[in-house]
Amino acid sequence: MIGLGIESTAHTFSCAIIEKKGKKGKILSDVRKIFRPEAGQGIHPREASRHHIENSPIVLSECLNEANVSVKDLDIISYAAGPGLGPCLRVGAVVARSLSSFYKIPIYPVNHAIGHIELGKLLTGANDPLVLLVSGGHTMLLSFLNKQWRVFGETLDITLGQLLDQFGRSMGFASPCGKNIEELASTSTNYVSLPYSVKGNDVSFSGLLSATKPISEKSKVDACYSLQETAFAMISETVERALSFTSKKELMIVGGVAANKRLSEMLKDVCKRHGAKFFVVPLKYAGDCGSQICWTGLLESQVKKSATLKDTFVTQSWRLDSVVVNY
Amino acid sequence: MSLTCQVQVILNNISKKKAKAVKKALEPDNVNFPKGLSLYVENIDSKLIFNFESKENMKQLVGTVDEVLEHIQVALKVIE
Numbered sequence: 129m130i131g132l133g134i135e136s137t138a139h140t141f142s143c144a145i146i147e148k149k150g151k152k153g154k155i156l157s158d159v160r161k162i163f164r165p166e167a168g169q170g171i172h173p174r175e176a177s178r179h180h181i182e183n184s185p186i187v188l189s190e191c192l193n194e195a196n197v198s199v200k201d202l203d204i205i206s207y208a209a210g211p212g213l214g215p216c217l218r219v220g221a222v223v224a225r226s227l228s229s230f231y232k233i234p235i236y237p238v239n240h241a242i243g244h245i246e247l248g249k250l251l252t253g254a255n256d257p258l259v260l261l262v263s264g265g266h267t268m269l270l271s272f273l274n275k276q277w278r279v280f281g282e283t284l285d286i287t288l289g290q291l292l293d294q295f296g297r298s299m300g301f302a303s304p305c306g307k308n309i310e311e312l313a314s315t316s317t318n319y320v321s322l323p324y325s326v327k328g329n330d331v332s333f334s335g336l337l338s339a340t341k342p343i344s345e346k347s348k349v350d351a352c353y354s355l356q357e358t359a360f361a362m363i364s365e366t367v368e369r370a371l372s373f374t375s376k377k378e379l380m381i382v383g384g385v386a387a388n389k390r391l392s393e394m395l396k397d398v399c400k401r402h403g404a405k406f407f408v409v410p411l412k413y414a415g416d417c418g419s420q421i422c423w424t425g426l427l428e429s430q431v432k433k434s435a436t437l438k439d440t441f442v443t444q445s446w447r448l449d450s451v452v453v454n455y
Numbered sequence: 456m457s458l459t460c461q462v463q464v465i466l467n468n469i470s471k472k473k474a475k476a477v478k479k480a481l482e483p484d485n486v487n488f489p490k491g492l493s494l495y496v497e498n499i500d501s502k503l504i505f506n507f508e509s510k511e512n513m514k515q516l517v518g519t520v521d522e523v524l525e526h527i528q529v530a531l532k533v534i535e
Binding site: 177184188215216222223230319400439 | 466472482529530534
């Protein structure tokens with residue numbers, strides 16, 4: 129079975145083709161174009177959607193060529209239906225619906241966050257993990273029970289990705305800023321005390337962001353180091369509590385911030401203490417990509433009929449814990 | 456005095472199959488419009504006609520026409 133997945137929830141427009149045989153999936157192509165705002169600025173939804181409009185036909189064509197597949201070979205098309213930025217989501221949906229309608233191909237709306245998890249499981253081989261989803265759009269700890277992902281902790285305000293991006297932009301970097309911050313942080317060991325806010329098993333980063341900005345005026349490297357150490361320690365504490373509570377023997381980290389090596393280092397220590405295996409999604413697939421949407425669509429097509437075109441909505445705030453997973 | 460503005464966009468010489476695909480691709484997003492703003496799409500012979508209407512808020516009308524035109528452009532490009 130061959131599927132096309134379309135991702136357009138935020139700054140990335142991506143198309144991917146995966147061939148599914150039994151439980152295995154082979155990524156034949158994954159092409160992306162990323163909207164890059166000017167240094168110091170965030171994503172403007174309409175500007176990002178215009179980027180997607182301009183690039184979607186090129187990305188689709190490159191994706192099909194790279195996979196050596198024609199549109200007529202596709203068995204299903206899936207697209208990210210949410211959560212995400214409305215104007216961006218609508219571009220991906222229009223591309224998917226146009227192809228589905230014109231070529232009569234079954235269409236599947238997919239939850240973007242579940243896409244991160246399912247692709248992570250495919251690529252790491254994790255079986256029943258506690259999942260840490262950390263990106264620009266999410267900061268969630270999740271465990272699967274009775275056909276749904278259950279939240280064991282999440283952010284009460286901004287996400288971990290937003291914390292890093294907003295702090296990086298305040299120093300003049302262009303989003304995404306995680307890599308710049310990680311590089312600067314690796315050159316310091318001077319910890320400056322910052323607010324540490326874990327409430328129950330939820331985290332709050334907005335106070336940490338406000339408190340770190342003035343420190344960067346004195347020393348950028350100390351500020352980056354202290355910010356990472358504090359935020360990642362908060363995450364590690366909640367992961368440790370969730371591992372202890374759920375007795376899971378696997379931890380999998382997915383989402384754009386999964387690329388951060390210091391976070392992985394701290395979480396590996398947590399896993400060691402709890403005798404849990406540690407999995408991290410490969411760097412290339414940590415961020416938003418068509419593969420996550422394609423693979424989830426292929427999994428859904430095993431147990432569900434395709435959606436009718438008139439029901440292919442986009443939902444900006446579609447929570448993953450509201451999705452019933454039957455595959 | 457209230458101001459009502461109507462905008463009609465017509466795609467000429469479009470095949471029935473393409474017109475149907477574009478219409479179906481755009482229709483699911485034509486929901487939850489702000490009060491006073493509406494869009495009605497019709498397919499007549501080889502024409503696809505988009506009828507926009509706005510009462511009072513012209514900025515919303517311009518923004519909607521802009522986005523819909525972009526979506527039409529994408530839909531046509533990807534099915535080609």
